[in-house]
Amino acid sequence: MTPAPIxxxxxxxxxxFVCGIACMATKRNGIGVLMGVELVLNGANVNFVVFxxxxxxxxxxxxxxxxVIVLAAAEAAVALAIALNFYNNHLTIxxxxxxxxxx
Amino acid sequence: xxxxxxxGFLVGLFAIASCxxxxxxxxxxxxxxxxxxxxxxxxxxxxxxxxxxxxFVAASQLLxxxxxxxxxxxxxxxxxxxxxYQQIRSSPGETVVAGGIAVLFLALLxxxxxxxxxxxxxxxxxxxxxxxxxxxxxxxxxxxxxxxxRPDKDLGAPAEESLSTGYLLPxxxxxxxLLVVLxxxxxxxxxxxxxxxxxxx
Numbered sequence: 001m002t003p004a005p006i007x008x009x010x011x012x013x014x015x016x017f018v019c020g021i022a023c024m025a026t027k028r029n030g031i032g033v034l035m036g037v038e039l040v041l042n043g044a045n046v047n048f049v050v051f052x053x054x055x056x057x058x059x060x061x062x063x064x065x066x067x068v069i070v071l072a073a074a075e076a077a078v079a080l081a082i083a084l085n086f087y088n089n090h091l092t093i094x095x096x097x098x099x100x101x102x103x
Numbered sequence: 104x105x106x107x108x109x110x111g112f113l114v115g116l117f118a119i120a121s122c123x124x125x126x127x128x129x130x131x132x133x134x135x136x137x138x139x140x141x142x143x144x145x146x147x148x149x150x151x152x153x154x155x156x157x158x159f160v161a162a163s164q165l166l167x168x169x170x171x172x173x174x175x176x177x178x179x180x181x182x183x184x185x186x187x188y189q190q191i192r193s194s195p196g197e198t199v200v201a202g203g204i205a206v207l208f209l210a211l212l213x214x215x216x217x218x219x220x221x222x223x224x225x226x227x228x229x230x231x232x233x234x235x236x237x238x239x240x241x242x243x244x245x246x247x248x249x250x251x252x253r254p255d256k257d258l259g260a261p262a263e264e265s266l267s268t269g270y271l272l273p274x275x276x277x278x279x280x281l282l283v284v285l286x287x288x289x290x291x292x293x294x295x296x297x298x299x300x301x302x303x304x
Contacts, residue, residue, distance in 0.1 A: 014212035019125035022205035053155045074284040080179040081291035087183040
């Protein structure tokens with residue numbers, strides 16, 4: 001079976017998702033973790049748009065991906081505000097320093 | 104070279120660029136270079152959206168993601184830089200473990216994708232719209248769907264199936280959500296007196 005073009009797009013989405021997960025897991029910089037979240041959301045978005053083209057899903061997939069894009073922008077704004085507050089309190093952006101709530 | 108060959112070449116180019124950008128985001132330690140590779144990755148994904156005839160989503164990706172979110176991230180980098188050349192590195196053990204788990208997870212996803220017969224590799228025809236599909240015909244159906252009407256599903260359907268649901272309520276919820284988020288973000292990030300150096304304060 002020759003690989004369909006949909007396979008290529010889905011593999012790109014998988015690579016984006018896995019890179020985002022690895023970015024979230026390994027980065028100690030708070031902004032780096034945020035970039036990992038953006039990559040994960042983008043990988044999911046690729047799948048939505050691909051299935052809206054290659055299946056009977058139609059425009060629903062594209063509209064869902066639009067909502068995801070808007071919510072990702074909102075999430076980035078709030079997370080950056082939190083990161084600025086964290087920097088004001090700790091004078092660093094290293095997420096490993098935010099351990100004051102440890103039991 | 105025919106048009107199909109050019110299109111296939113561009114799809115491959117954008118796919119490789121988006122994957123390479125994502126991998127470089129993980130591998131780079133400098134935050135500003137991470138932001139640059141993120142721009143490369145997100146912009147290439149926008150090109151993939153254009154190749155899937157999702158022109159409005161691709162334009163939104165360029166405008167909101169590349170033009171908005173990444174700029175906000177870069178502002179965050181500038182406002183939180185603690186030293187010009189200081190880099191926060193994670194320990195090598197953590198990196199190896201996370202890399203191994205990521206490779207295994209990617210293998211799982213890739214084997215799943217490759218083992219499914221996606222409708223025999225058949226590409227469905229583009230939906231009819233107000234414009235020829237080559238010129239992009241998703242803008243008006245998406246706008247009408249956000250207002251609650253679905254001409255892309257209802258036109259030509261039998262009368263009892265011609266009331267497909269739109270996205271008016273999610274659209275309103277997202278609007279209010281964005282307003283609340285922007286007010287909350289400006290409240291959280293407002294200028295305050297920086298805390299004193301001693302940890303007891």
